[in-house]
Amino acid sequence: MTHINLASLEVGQEVGSREFHLTRDSLVKYAGASGDFNPIHYRDDFAAAVGLPGVLAHGMLTMGVAVQVAADWVGDAGKVVDYGVRFTKPVVVDPSEGAVVTVTGKIGEINADAGEVRVDLTVIFNETAVLGKAQARVRL
Amino acid sequence: MVNPNVEGKKYPATDPYLVGREKVREFARAVMSTNPVNTDVFAAQAAGYSDVVAPPTFAVVIQERSLATVLADPEADIDFSRVVHGDQRFVHTRPIVAGDELTSELQVASVKSLGAHSMITFETQIFDATKQLVCTAISTLVVRGDE
Numbered sequence: 001m002t003h004i005n006l007a008s009l010e011v012g013q014e015v016g017s018r019e020f021h022l023t024r025d026s027l028v029k030y031a032g033a034s035g036d037f038n039p040i041h042y043r044d045d046f047a048a049a050v051g052l053p054g055v056l057a058h059g060m061l062t063m064g065v066a067v068q069v070a071a072d073w074v075g076d077a078g079k080v081v082d083y084g085v086r087f088t089k090p091v092v093v094d095p096s097e098g099a100v101v102t103v104t105g106k107i108g109e110i111n112a113d114a115g116e117v118r119v120d121l122t123v124i125f126n127e128t129a130v131l132g133k134a135q136a137r138v139r140l
Numbered sequence: 141m142v143n144p145n146v147e148g149k150k151y152p153a154t155d156p157y158l159v160g161r162e163k164v165r166e167f168a169r170a171v172m173s174t175n176p177v178n179t180d181v182f183a184a185q186a187a188g189y190s191d192v193v194a195p196p197t198f199a200v201v202i203q204e205r206s207l208a209t210v211l212a213d214p215e216a217d218i219d220f221s222r223v224v225h226g227d228q229r230f231v232h233t234r235p236i237v238a239g240d241e242l243t244s245e246l247q248v249a250s251v252k253s254l255g256a257h258s259m260i261t262f263e264t265q266i267f268d269a270t271k272q273l274v275c276t277a278i279s280t281l282v283v284r285g286d287e
Contacts, residue, residue: 064171084229
């Protein structure tokens with residue numbers, strides 16, 4: 001059980017919003033934590049050589065930070081039982097400025113019988129959605 | 141082009157991966173978690189877990205070990221330098237917690253071509269030491285063809 005009363009929820013209701021400032025340091029930390037050492041995530045020369053507009057954030061980093069909005073709302077990250085995204089646009093991380101990713105969570109569906117709620121996440125960088133169909137099913 | 145004949149192919153289970161408490165904390169910091177169950181043993185135990193809970197996307201670390209065997213498989217013929225992550229999903233039977241010993245078994249769910257590009261979808265089942273299913277990770281990679 002959590003602090004959330006399922007009967008009080010409505011589809012479309014906002015459950016939280018958070019800004020994530022991703023810097024080159026964030027990318028190096030995620031590379032180490034995840035074991036994904038693809039150089040497009042930390043080497044400008046390599047990114048340029050394969051035709052990218054710059055060093056990109058790991059899609060899995062963007063996915064990983066976005067779900068925090070749902071986890072914080074439910075209060076227990078272990079209650080996120082199903083989480084999927086589509087990677088639609090890259091997040092280019094400027095060496096000095098970094099990149100700001102804004103995540104907003106809204107209730108997409110309520111399944112009272114299962115005690116579950118689907119949280120739909122909107123993930124914006126540079127005024128563009130970078131994840132598609134980002135949906136987290138949480139068990140209350 | 142990815143070899144379409146690998147559709148349905150199953151890869152052998154990976155060696156067990158022991159989920160360390162500090163690895164969970166490191167991953168949680170990297171994805172900017174502020175959720176106490178990810179880092180605080182007492183908070184995790186108060187919520188009913190045996191140890192700190194891995195963030196919802198941690199299973200990618202286990203999936204990656206299976207994926208590495210596919211990328212090294214000459215039959216699949218995947219050029220990693222042309223790979224883009226298309227989509228990703230994690231369906232959990234229960235959360236991963238520190239102390240878990242996990243193995244993964246990957247199957248190629250589908251291989252499709254989209255013009256010059258290939259789309260290959262993997263389904264990786266992650267089991268604990270008692271062979272109970274913990275998580276199914278579903279991942280689609282897009283392999284760019286010659287322009």
